Amino acid sequence: MRFRLFVFLSVLLVLPVSANANVKKKIKAIAPSAQVLVLDEKGKELVAQRADKAFVPASVAKIVTAWLALEELGADYRFKTRLYMDDKRVLYVRGGGDPFMVSEELALMASELVAKTGKEPFSAMVLDTSYFPAKLKVPGRENTGRSYNALNSAFAANFNTINAVRKGKTVRSAEKQTPITPTAISQFKARGPKKGRGRISLAQQDPAVGVRYAGELLAAFIKKSGGSVKGKISLGKVPDGLKPVYVHSQSRPLSEILSQLLIGSNNYITNQVFLEIGAHRLGGPVSLEKSLKVARKRLAALGLEKAVHLEEGSGLSRGNKFTARGLAKLLHEFAPHAELMRRSKAGSRYKTGTLSGVRTLAGIAKTQKHGMVRFVISIRGNAGRLRFSILRAIERGL
Numbered sequence: 001m002r003f004r005l006f007v008f009l010s011v012l013l014v015l016p017v018s019a020n021a022n023v024k025k026k027i028k029a030i031a032p033s034a035q036v037l038v039l040d041e042k043g044k045e046l047v048a049q050r051a052d053k054a055f056v057p058a059s060v061a062k063i064v065t066a067w068l069a070l071e072e073l074g075a076d077y078r079f080k081t082r083l084y085m086d087d088k089r090v091l092y093v094r095g096g097g098d099p100f101m102v103s104e105e106l107a108l109m110a111s112e113l114v115a116k117t118g119k120e121p122f123s124a125m126v127l128d129t130s131y132f133p134a135k136l137k138v139p140g141r142e143n144t145g146r147s148y149n150a151l152n153s154a155f156a157a158n159f160n161t162i163n164a165v166r167k168g169k170t171v172r173s174a175e176k177q178t179p180i181t182p183t184a185i186s187q188f189k190a191r192g193p194k195k196g197r198g199r200i201s202l203a204q205q206d207p208a209v210g211v212r213y214a215g216e217l218l219a220a221f222i223k224k225s226g227g228s229v230k231g232k233i234s235l236g237k238v239p240d241g242l243k244p245v246y247v248h249s250q251s252r253p254l255s256e257i258l259s260q261l262l263i264g265s266n267n268y269i270t271n272q273v274f275l276e277i278g279a280h281r282l283g284g285p286v287s288l289e290k291s292l293k294v295a296r297k298r299l300a301a302l303g304l305e306k307a308v309h310l311e312e313g314s315g316l317s318r319g320n321k322f323t324a325r326g327l328a329k330l331l332h333e334f335a336p337h338a339e340l341m342r343r344s345k346a347g348s349r350y351k352t353g354t355l356s357g358v359r360t361l362a363g364i365a366k367t368q369k370h371g372m373v374r375f376v377i378s379i380r381g382n383a384g385r386l387r388f389s390i391l392r393a394i395e396r397g398l
Contacts, residue, residue: 020046023397027390034386035378037324038394040370043332046398047375051324054309055378058353059265060327060360061315063341064308065274066258067334068295072277075255079276081155082244083113089120091229092238093218094128095155095211097279097286098250099272100257102158103178103217109248110221116246122222124231127215128238129154131285134207138271138288140316148316150201150210150268152275154286157214159268163199164188174199179224181216183209208235259340262351267314274313288312304329315353324376327362331374338364346395354384361387367398 024047027036035055038047069077079098085091091113098105132154142149150160162184163174171188173180174197183202187209192198202210215233222229250257254273261269278290292310299305307326311319341349341363350363361377375394377387 020398023047023393024049026393026397030393031379031386031390033380034390035324036376036390037328038365038373038375038398039328040373046370046373047394051376054321054323055360056318056355056358057315057320057322057327057362057378058355058358058360059267059315060322060351060353060362060376061310061313061320062262062265062270063327063334063351063362064295064310064330065270065277065313066262066337066340067330068277068298068313069254069258069273070337071298072294073254073273073280075253077254078249078252080250081109081248082238083109083246083248084238084242085117085122085245086239086242089117089123090231091122091125092128092236092242093125093155093215094238095131095153097131097152097154097272097276099159099269100250100252100260101156101214103175103221105251106157106214106218107177107221107224108251109246110218110227111225112248113246114222114225114227117227119226121228121230125215125219125229125233126236126238127155127211127233128236129207129211130237131279132275133285133287136275136286136288138314138316139311139319140314141267141312148201148267149204151204151207152268152271153207153210153214155214156202156210156268157217159266160202160210161199161268162188162192162202162213163197164192165197166192166195168195179217179220181213181220183213183216187213211235255337255340258337262341265352267316270314271312299330302329302333315355318355318358324378327376328374331362331364331376335364335372335374344391344395346392348391348395350391352384352387357381359384359387361391365391365394365398367395370398373398 036049037051080096082094165174171185219229275286279286281294282290307323309321311317338349347366353360359379365375
């Protein structure tokens, strides 16, 4: 009887080890050069393959930005846009870097503004973007028409992009909720596809173009709300001493924006949030240096100043460098917010990263024997499906 009990207990002890060994063999067979680390809830290594070698995280870096934002700003944080009016009914708009100033949000803002100031026409509109320096540069962002390279701005609409349809000489909005404007038409004709639908970033050589477009959209929504802007739309500063007539708080809390950031992997949203982290802690205007200073202090408190190196918040820069162990340790801190990430069929939560020659995947995996585990996968090359093959091996084999 005792012998049988001994054998039974021995089998129980050997089974997890054997399962782990099988998963390790499978990963080594299908991706021998990949960097893979899997840790259980207590931090025990289940799989460790080249886990201490630094890699370019690509958009997996967004997990770090989301964690930093929750730590520094809080899940209920709301971005604010301040609106002023002088005695000549000139409307001043001071942008606060709201990353989710989509058409629906502009419509809400316009409606509240008209309710507070009346339907008498505004004589002009002045857009104040001084919260963001004019020469702000984000490492890794390129001057292209691609929407993922959109410029960051204190005041921009629809992620500083235009979604439109071109048919012959006619350009119309591709979104029912978004009116077409003069700037949208001229930009799309100059830089969009020759025919059909497309989404483009606004002109990058002149950041003022995107700001004017946001102003034009706001004016269109003011008109829909019963008001109007009769004079020109220009860039400038709010006069000293003028008090806001309305302060618009973003209708979405930061937690909802972060979910959109992680699931949609939007670079513009990510770096808007990343820039706010530094300005919130150290005062405006925003700067990359302020946010990096705050980030490094937070990471150093976890002993991750060398293991998680950031140059910007979205993963665009190849100067971002992580180790699998470093990111896995940060995932332990982010685990309570894992529901903000995309969900796999098996119930895992994950974030992908993609640059030319770089494919990454990280998150919290739901396994059959070990429950929820932290995982980091980095592959050199463009075999994006391979990272998901490794994840499935982790889900089914551990």
